[in-house]
Amino acid sequence: MNFFLIIPVAIFSLLLLFSFIFTVKQQTAAIVERFGKFVAIRHAGLRFKIPFIDRVVGRLSLKIQQLDVIIETKTLDDVFVRLKVSVQYKVIREKVFDAFYKLDYPHDQITSYVFDVVRAEVPKMKLDDVFVKKDDIAIAVKAELNDAMIEYGYDIIKTLVTDIDPDGQVKEAMNRINASEREKIAAQFEGDAQRILIVEKAKAEAESKRLQGQGIADQRREIARGLEESVEVLNRVGINSQEASALIVVTQHYDTLQSLGEETNSNLILLPNAPQAGSNMLNDMVASFAASNQIGEAMKNAKKDKNE
Template sequence: MDIALLIILVFGLFILLSSFFTVKQQTAVIIERFGKYLSIRQSGLHLKIPLMDRIAGRVNLKIQQLDVIIETKTKDNVFVKLKVSVQFMVVKETVYDAFYKLEYPHDQITSYVFDVVRAEVPKLKLDDVFERKDDIAIAVKRELNEAMTTYGYTIINTLVTDIDPDIQVKNAMNRINAADREKTVAEFEAEASRIRIVAKAKAEAESKRLQGQGIADQRREIARGLVESVDVLNRVGINSQEASALIVVTQHYDTLQAIGADSNSNLILLPNSPQAGSEMLNNMVASFSASNQVGEMMKKGNRKKERQDSKESTMDTDRYLEPEDPQDTEKEE
């Protein structure tokens, strides 16, 4: 009797404990009675009739993700692998449909993803597949929503997370990109070289301009100094030719002294014999003499023109013109 009572107590305790069950958060439980649908229980503590009611299944109400890898061909005959991530969930109000209408939801979703991707990608070239992957994801989501809503599922989002072309195509694309970048680098280097050449040419032109301006200013000041020196010498009774000769000889010896005083100057060989100075002086005197003759001839030509154009009397003309040299008159005749 004690053993039978113990067995009854244990059996009664088992029956009592099996009458209670708990449902986790974001989970739905399907209860069947004698194999027939009875109810859907949400999260919390629940009671069922032992030996009559049973838990037929549990449905996950969380957002789930399914990764699908598809291999297909693009419009330009390039085989490519795409990884599509589908995020989906079961709606609380449609738990019955999700449990009883569809046995393998993952297989169903995979089939629809294959169908949509293999219908969209062959319309695009490989470059367009990379640029329009969001359009592919939107097309997959739209098709899945239309199909899976009937079964109690809703599609949260679809993402094309990876596009992997054939290894040979990938290497060719890398070579194309590398060549394009090398072309861009060459163009920038050529432009930089051109800018450097133009800037250098401008700098040289400006340097030459300033150098020429400096030389012109220097010569102008030298000429002004020579004029002043000749004027000073004229005032003390030295004529222009003698003054010019004296200045040239002085500058000649000043130059020799300056070259000898500078220890870092390059060696310049100049004729420095006694005849060199005499020859230089004679050349200068001859040059000034020729210059004076040219000037006198120009003056005579001007006077002759004035005499021809003058409408005044001969007496008035003789009054304003200087008396001519007998030698000049013979030359004119």
């Protein structure tokens, strides 16, 4: 009989013990009430309460939490855009009472303020400015949330605009514009490259022509010097300048014929090419030199008579 009495007493003692103690996890705050009235806030560790009188009515995490809010709004240039705003927040350790009793749904409250700020800021900007000034939007959201949520025991750690998604047709248009701009820049670079190649090619051709002309001038200068030396040698043996010049020309004529004859695959025909061509050329040259001398003498005499 005593055995059957011991079992209920033991069970009652265990229930009494478990209702007397409770544990609170790290980075957590427990709210204790007595007959529906707030009594205390208990933090991490083994804690005690009056059995059947005190009750743990709630627990709040003191860790940093994140809430992602997606808002659709319109920009200044009438483009609909979806923004994703990430809000990082936590319960202030010293204001757990306010966080638990003043606000039932903190997520809804934060979301409402984010909607209000974003829909007030974004319509003032063009779409391109929304991408450029997304940090300004995040700062405005954080400032508004801090002022509003500090009263409820929440600290806004950071706000981030993590995504900006315009309408599909707008994105396609933007992609086409970017592609056109890149093609334009590529065409400009290609044009510049072609222009540089043309200029450099023209410079190379000009330099080539200059060097070619210089080479021809040097060649002619050396030929003239050689002819002068040949005439001087012939003058020493009693041949005058006209006959020497004619002899040199005839000699070069036959040298040319000889060099042409050595070329087996040459299709060049030199006209006239009769056996008497050399003597005819020599006679023509002597006659032309004689006529030239006569004309020169006549001009000298006429000039002399005019002066007298």
